[in-house]
Each structure stands twice: as C-alpha cells, then as structure tokens.
Amino acid sequence: MKLTVLLQGGSPQVEIGAEPLDAESSPVVDLKAEEALLGALLLDNDGFDSLGPTLTAEDFSEPFHQRLFTAMWDTRQTGELVEPIRMAERFAKDLAFPELGGVRYLAELVVRAPPIKDVPALAARIGGLAMRRRARTEEDDLDVALREARARGAMRAAKVLAGPEMLGADNFATLIGATRETVRQKLKRGEVLGLQGAKRGVRYPAWQVTQDGGLLPGLPKLFELFGDSPWAVFRFLSQPAPAFGGESPKDRLRAGKVDQVLDLAEGQARGDFG
Template identity: 50%
Template structure:
C-alpha cells in the first residue's frame, strides 16, 4: 500500500515473512507526490497523479526534514492558485539554508514575455481590421456581383472576369463575400480608367487600391485619387501610386 506523509512524500510499505513492516524501495527510487490546494470555503490539499522520482540519498534528507517538503509543496500550491486567479505566470522561489528547518518560499507574478505581448497586439489589430472591413462592406455603396453587373449592363460572369483582370475593384471580406464599390462607375456607366496600372503599382492588393483611391494626396492638389481619375488625370495618379509602391508613403 502507499502512505501519504507530510504533504506529499510517499513510499511503499510491505510486510515481511516475520510480520514486521518494512519500507520497500523500488529500482527507480522513491517518488514525491505533489499536492495542490483546491479553492473553496475550506481549501485542502489533494494529491495529483504526477510524481517526481527521487534518489535514495535525497529521499533520506527529505524524510529527515518533513516540514521542509511540506513547505515546498504548500508554496507550489499557492503558486498554482495565484496563477489560476490572475491568469498570469508566476515565479516560485525556494531558498534552502544549510541549518534551516524549513525553506523560505516567495511567490510573485511575472510580466508577460515581449513576444506574447506582441502576439496579443497583432491579434487585436487583426480583429480591429476585420471589424473595419466588415463595416465598409456593409455600406450602401457596396454592391453584390449581381447588382454591380446590372449597374454596368453586364453578366455576373463578366463582372468576375473584369475583377480578375483588375478592370474593376472588388473587395473581399471575412463573411460577406466580394463587394464592388458603386462609385467606380461614372454616371454615364463608364468604369474608372487606369485601374489595371494602379493595381500593378500597389502590388495587386484590392484593399490597398481602395485605400489609395479614397485617400487625399498632396501631389494631386490635396484631392483624392478617385477624384483625379474621374477628371482624367490617369498619369498623375499612377505616378503617385508608383512612388507609394516604391516606399514613399503618402
């Protein structure tokens, strides 16, 4: 049978032929069972399934200092509870002095590693970006492929072919599928000129083209690229897009 001693120290006890109880060591050495405090009105320690193998000499030292072993396990239990309650990693420091009966134990919260903080910030930024994209695609000026096809007097298949050739701007979101800004069609039903060249300058990214078209540019007299294209200033717009694509951000 297994007996739990002083906060988690366990060893196997057997009966010899003479009837006397003897402590039996295994070839793998003794083991230390870790007890964790459970939260609630009456916290108590319960043994976990995990065990730490101990060398025979170390086992003798721990048996001689049962209070020390119990103190270490108690500190570990406090550390686990603090980590669960705060949701943050904690550091448990054990200082053992030569003549001390019990060790000194300190438990403190650790700051999150820089990598974790960066990952959290990037995840939050992606979430904000997805939410912003969803808001844009929900706008009244965003048309489905069928509605846009009707707007330009073409079929749905023609619209998607034009999108793949970058003759029209189609924006894709996380849930709503592809939407086509209505403002890229003039009152006379003509599409914006120079879109294929604009895509080429901005790396073939539809959202980058969308942002560029609606952004005001000093090189275009403080107006947007969309307004400049409507006035036929295709070369000026492409020149500004080329400078941005080369690394000179507006």
C-alpha cells in the same frame, strides 16, 4: 536541455541532471531549485560569489523568494552574516513568512541545502527559466495584440462593405451594362475593384464607374503596383492625398488625370510618402 534538481529527503546532496526538453510544453517554474539556491546561500555566504553577474531577485518565480533574495543580497553587501535568524527578524511582519513556516522554513532550507559547488548551476537554472517566462509573456502579449488588430480590421472592413456605395455583383453588372460573368472576368483581370467580405461576398464600389458608364482607368496598373491586393488599392484610391490638396486619387481618376495618380501610386509603392 532540462536541468533536474533532486533533493533526497534531509540529505544535503543535490543531483543535477540534464535531458532534452520541449521548450513549448516544459514548465517555466522550479521552486525546488529556488529553495535549494536560497538554502545554499544561507548555509554558506561564500555562495554569493558564485551567482554570476546576471541573476536578480525578479528571476525567482515565488514572490517571497524574490523578497528573501533581495534581503539576503542587501545584507551581504553590508558585510553582515546572512543567516536564518537575521532573515527571520527582517520578515517578522511579512504575511507570507508565517504561512510558509516562518523560522522553521528557513531552517529547512539550510538543512536541505546543496553544497556550494552547485550554486552556479542553480543560478543558471533559475535565470534561464525566468528568461523563458518573460519570452512567453511577450509572445502572449503579441498574440493578444494581433488578435485585437485583426478584430478591429474585420470590423472596419465590415463597415466599409456595408456602405451604400458598395454593390453586389448583380447590381454592379446592371450599372455597367454587363453580365455577372463579365464582371467576374473583369475582376479576375484587375479591370474592376471588388472587395471580399466575410459574409457579404464580393462588393463593388459604385464610384469606380465614371459618369459615362465606363470604369476607372488605370486599375490594372494599380493592382500591379499594390501586389494584387484589392484592399490596398481601395485604401489608396479612397483616402485623401496631400499631394492632391486633400483630393482622393479616385476623384483624380474620374477627372481623367491618370498619369498623376499612377505617379503617386508608384511613389507610394517605392515607400516614398513625402
């Protein structure tokens, strides 16, 4: 819901209405609500008792409002009267204070202040907008992180695909003595490992061909264990495995030790990385 704060000229009356709100497109700043709350507190210090336990200076969007609220709160805690002249003295050297109008600005806050009964709604409005600003900031930060991660992943993938051991379909077909169509069918059945790139098409690691011209055994089972993800199978096969004394699983497969490799793959698929 949207809380609307309407200040009618110099009248101290405030109208607070509610209407459905699109959270994605709605503004997350309400300076009028901030000014109304500060003015209400300057007019009647008893309003501090109605703020609720969660509102903080950081909930105000305007930096000067943050500093003003902090000064007002601290003054209230000492038992002193929170009023415009005392606040003006506190901010005599604050560069933003004269830009806003100085003492006149504080006086206008008081003149336009709503009644004290509106303080809880204004505090809720300001606190709610602050929560949405923080949520949007977190979402923006996450989006940036995800974009950067995808970019790093794409760069690493491109580097892998550009390696000398990565063959195109024709060269790979020649290497195993088959046709391009045969390679395509084997790829579809998970009998060969092919990696899809953004520009280079499918590339085939030459190391999956054994010394006798055959294909690495156990590939269909590895695809089954790793969710038919070629890149997951590639990472598993090419990275050194502590369980094998630093030897890579592909080297174990090339040596015919299929059961050892499949046992390790099943453990990793279960989340057993010990």
